[in-house]
Amino acid sequence: MSETQFEHLFSPLQVGPMRVPNRICETTNTINSSMIPGEIDENFIAHHGAKAWGGTGWIGSETWLLNVPFPPETPDEIGLSVGFASHFGTYQSPEFIKGWAKFCDEIHQAGSVAVVQLTHLSAVWAPSSVPVVGAQDYTPHVLGDEEIEFCINTYADAAAVAKDVGADAVEIHCAHETLAYSFLSPATNYRTDQWGGGPRERIRFVVEVLKRVRESIGDSLALGIRITGEEYRHGGAEHLEMREMAYYISETGLIDFLDVDVGHCWGAPSYVPSSYYENAAFKEVGKAARADLDSKIAVMFSGRINDPGLAEGLIKDGYCDLVGMTRAGIADSEFANKAREGRLLEIRRCISCTRCIDEASEPMTFPYTPTCSINPVLGNELRWKEQYRPADEPKRVVVVGGGLAGCEASRVAAMRGHQVTLLEQGDRLGGQLLIAVKAPGRDDFEDQVYFEENEMSRLGVDVQLKTNADVDAINALSPDAVVIATGSLPRLPREIPGIDLPNVVQGWDVMQGKASTGDRVAVISQEDYYETPCVAEFLAERGKQVEVFHKSVHLGSEIARYSIGMVLSRMEQCGVKVHPNLILTEIQADGLEFVSSFGGKTYREVGFDSVVLVYGSVPQHDLYDQLKAEGSVSQLYLAGSAWLPRFMAEATQHGASIGLVI
Numbered sequence: 001m002s003e004t005q006f007e008h009l010f011s012p013l014q015v016g017p018m019r020v021p022n023r024i025c026e027t028t029n030t031i032n033s034s035m036i037p038g039e040i041d042e043n044f045i046a047h048h049g050a051k052a053w054g055g056t057g058w059i060g061s062e063t064w065l066l067n068v069p070f071p072p073e074t075p076d077e078i079g080l081s082v083g084f085a086s087h088f089g090t091y092q093s094p095e096f097i098k099g100w101a102k103f104c105d106e107i108h109q110a111g112s113v114a115v116v117q118l119t120h121l122s123a124v125w126a127p128s129s130v131p132v133v134g135a136q137d138y139t140p141h142v143l144g145d146e147e148i149e150f151c152i153n154t155y156a157d158a159a160a161v162a163k164d165v166g167a168d169a170v171e172i173h174c175a176h177e178t179l180a181y182s183f184l185s186p187a188t189n190y191r192t193d194q195w196g197g198g199p200r201e202r203i204r205f206v207v208e209v210l211k212r213v214r215e216s217i218g219d220s221l222a223l224g225i226r227i228t229g230e231e232y233r234h235g236g237a238e239h240l241e242m243r244e245m246a247y248y249i250s251e252t253g254l255i256d257f258l259d260v261d262v263g264h265c266w267g268a269p270s271y272v273p274s275s276y277y278e279n280a281a282f283k284e285v286g287k288a289a290r291a292d293l294d295s296k297i298a299v300m301f302s303g304r305i306n307d308p309g310l311a312e313g314l315i316k317d318g319y320c321d322l323v324g325m326t327r328a329g330i331a332d333s334e335f336a337n338k339a340r341e342g343r344l345l346e347i348r349r350c351i352s353c354t355r356c357i358d359e360a361s362e363p364m365t366f367p368y369t370p371t372c373s374i375n376p377v378l379g380n381e382l383r384w385k386e387q388y389r390p391a392d393e394p395k396r397v398v399v400v401g402g403g404l405a406g407c408e409a410s411r412v413a414a415m416r417g418h419q420v421t422l423l424e425q426g427d428r429l430g431g432q433l434l435i436a437v438k439a440p441g442r443d444d445f446e447d448q449v450y451f452e453e454n455e456m457s458r459l460g461v462d463v464q465l466k467t468n469a470d471v472d473a474i475n476a477l478s479p480d481a482v483v484i485a486t487g488s489l490p491r492l493p494r495e496i497p498g499i500d501l502p503n504v505v506q507g508w509d510v511m512q513g514k515a516s517t518g519d520r521v522a523v524i525s526q527e528d529y530y531e532t533p534c535v536a537e538f539l540a541e542r543g544k545q546v547e548v549f550h551k552s553v554h555l556g557s558e559i560a561r562y563s564i565g566m567v568l569s570r571m572e573q574c575g576v577k578v579h580p581n582l583i584l585t586e587i588q589a590d591g592l593e594f595v596s597s598f599g600g601k602t603y604r605e606v607g608f609d610s611v612v613l614v615y616g617s618v619p620q621h622d623l624y625d626q627l628k629a630e631g632s633v634s635q636l637y638l639a640g641s642a643w644l645p646r647f648m649a650e651a652t653q654h655g656a657s658i659g660l661v662i
Ligand SMILES: Cc1cc2nc3c(=O)[nH]c(=O)nc-3n(C[C@H](O)[C@H](O)[C@H](O)COP(=O)(O)O)c2cc1C
Pocket: 027, 028, 029, 030, 031, 062, 063, 117, 173, 176, 226, 261, 271, 272, 273, 302, 303, 304, 305, 324, 325, 326, 327, 328, 356, 357, 360
């Protein structure tokens, strides 16, 4: 292996009987990369395999949901697989076993280890009748002794299958919203029998599972647990108590590794921390586990670690032995090889927008494709393998607009050998990303701007900034293909009386410093994602008194459960008051008129100095229309928000897909 500046990160580690080639780990992430529910298809192998070929040493892939004592035809709602249907109860099916054997082979060929995580979810059955997941309202079925025994055996049976298919290790999932977690947590385990009590008693379920699994797999596989270092949940286990339980479990001698993270699936923080948290913000839980446990037990820590330098430091400074870098690999499956080879500027760093988990945690229909805001290949690995090829003959390509769509079209076209000119009217690439980075807690979004800037120069794209492209300017470049990625502009609801008053401004303009507000601000929200919370927080951070009038049930209703807790907690912390279900009907000099979204009742609010609008945005495609009418360009494309304003992932994919076919 070549020399590397990250010697700790790229040194091998013996974990029980398993030799891990380096310290970079894909912790289990059920991103649903298989297009066939309950089977491991070629997409799954290509997706997780790409990380192994990209240099990640430990591949945790996707969890095995264990079976429950119901007939196979039982609907999900009853069958406990709520929200997580893809691999439910299938580990005994021949297709599943065949698929996993093939997958483990692929991982081994790439030189990595395959780790199987075993999970019982707990949403609808649990040790006590306390809802386990705040986002779901089930009062769970309380497990009886026979059911507990059944569950313990399923771990052992599944572990035997994991051994048969060639896995190198088994991880019992005891964190997050799992059944094992709900035995460990004082917030969900109120039992007074042998399964409940203090920390020593609440670990019993986990220890019984470990014993049974060890019997089933023997010593040839490594065995470990995933545990929550601190729940951050009202009534949940604090860090010291979690340390105590982890120590008691380790004392049994049954585990080779402990994989620790922080947070709750609905919490602030959640265990998939967003950009609002610092990188490795909770690393002390790793350090504590490393200090507490016998050195023979490897400690893994994860939580927003997206940079090889940071990961190297965590190992060197004794925070952990293995580093979970899951979304780092989602954003760039080759980041480990790039890090080892010192190609640091080529790494597309995860920006922790949580798009991957937000999509994957919602009920889904198949075929489903995972998405990443910045990596267009994610979930489409097979398609890229089939379709990506150097251009037959290099073309002269002009791209107008340097937002995500324009950059990705340019990047992919240039990678394929085309000669690309990118015209951008602003003084920097990035488009709407440059607005997003101004929001508190979104600084890391700038990493993607740096990535694109670097890629443009690495690939020889001729970037012309401060350039207003028009039809003549484009024709003067004699292009064979033109991509119009001119983005969108904020929507102005002209139908609302008073919209032209001088104290009415656009949220984007406020964030870019093009408009200012008075002290008391009404933010009028017609969007359900991050834009309104970002604008509100931006204003509150500058000392404004902010009230949001939002059209639907709650702010950020498109933000899924792993992230919404953080967004709402930040609104609370910065004193933003939110009024849901209101639609603005008129702006007057001395007040605002609203109608209730559902009931039709009207309301009047007074006392605001400024009104800030967040009404979504309107595509800007005049240039495309003109070029089309003129007919001089044979290959003409409209990309990203200029076609339809959606989210980052859509702009990225749209641009990259065009780059792929030019
Ligand atoms: C799409 C997705 C699915 C996940 N599914 C699981 C899972 O099934 N089991 C699990 O233990 N953790 C799961 N996680 C959490 C990750 O293992 C990891 O702890 C988390 O992403 C934080 O690490 P990172 O910042 O390196 O991404 C999932 C994360 C993502 C992004």
